[in-house]
Amino acid sequence: MAGLVAAAEARRLGAQPVVFEKLDRPGGSMRLSSGVVWRHRDFERFRVECPGGDERLQRLLFERLDSDLAWLESLGAPVVERTTGNELTTGVRFDVEGLTATLAPDDLRLEAALTEAPDGAPLVLATGGFGASRELLREHVTPEADHVLIRAAPGSVGDGMRLGLAAGASLGDGLADVYARAMPAPPARIRPEEFVALSQLYARHARVTNNSGEVHETATWSEVDTAQWMARQPGARAWFRVDSGALAERVRERSVGDMVAVAEAAGAPVERDGEGVTVECVAGVTTTLGGLRVDEHAWAAPAVFACGADAGGIATGGYASGLAAALVFGRVAARAALGEAS
């Protein structure tokens, strides 16, 4: 998303950007996402939930998001909902196909994969981090990388990081942080378009254990702590035990029972007994949260800017909206690359 946003902003400023896209369709993980672009309602809460982040970047995201959402809407991006369903956050849910069509109009110049930095023109890196590279996940995130479910679009294998480092950029803090979700464990069959519908977001109502019976107490509303913990357990697995009485509990628009049912239908190991149900889950790595170190102009190295999941320092130590970061810093990067004030 960040690259398409940067291109839209560059075009608004009169430039003629070229977008490189390695897959046969633009949109990346944004196109697989729920499309909820959000921020915390309260800046202090954002700081507390993402304590390792760079305060300057976090403040920019917090202060710019609402007007950037209005800009996106003014381009024609279709809004589905004006609420996030979470009282701690505010934002907008877009239809992701419509959002892609808005940001990638037919006359946008799209070229195939970028393999090395082009000479003579500023470069905005927006390759979506390295969530789809088991090799880089093993190096930076977890020795259990072979077992995680890759819940990201397949193109995001760290190309931006590699190109940025080659150009003289450095890595930021929190490279081991990922946004992940508990997902039905194999032999469940999960197609990318089912990543959202099959997520198992009820650790708060469950007893979560690893294969040795060690318990993890869920500490965050996003349950990112649980999913990150799972990613580092043997086999990247955990077992969610839910008492019968908790199956009717609701998490946003779904009940716990609904989520268990879709896991069972997909083929995950699910055991029911008279007192409840146990679901075997696997960590689904969705986006890496660490990346290149950038300043508040998205500057990473001379003539090289990074945004979206290629840039770290925003959600470090916790979780914040990756789509919001892509939107705000995509625009920031385009303006900085063109020498415009941000």
Ligand SMILES: Cc1cc2nc3c(=O)[nH]c(=O)nc-3n(C[C@H](O)[C@H](O)[C@H](O)COP(=O)(O)OP(=O)(O)OC[C@H]3O[C@@H](n4cnc5c(N)ncnc54)[C@H](O)[C@@H]3O)c2cc1C
């Ligand atoms: C199932 C799911 C649900 C999600 N739900 C939400 C949500 O509701 N809210 C939220 O805030 N976030 C959500 N996210 C996360 C969000 O989608 C990402 O944080 C966001 O898309 C990151 O934006 P990006 O521009 O960095 O990467 P992407 O949107 O993935 O775009 C990166 C693009 O770069 C391309 N690319 C990579 N390497 C190259 C190369 N060398 N040359 C050319 N092109 C290349 C990729 O193919 C891709 O198209 C979700 C993600 C998933 C998978």
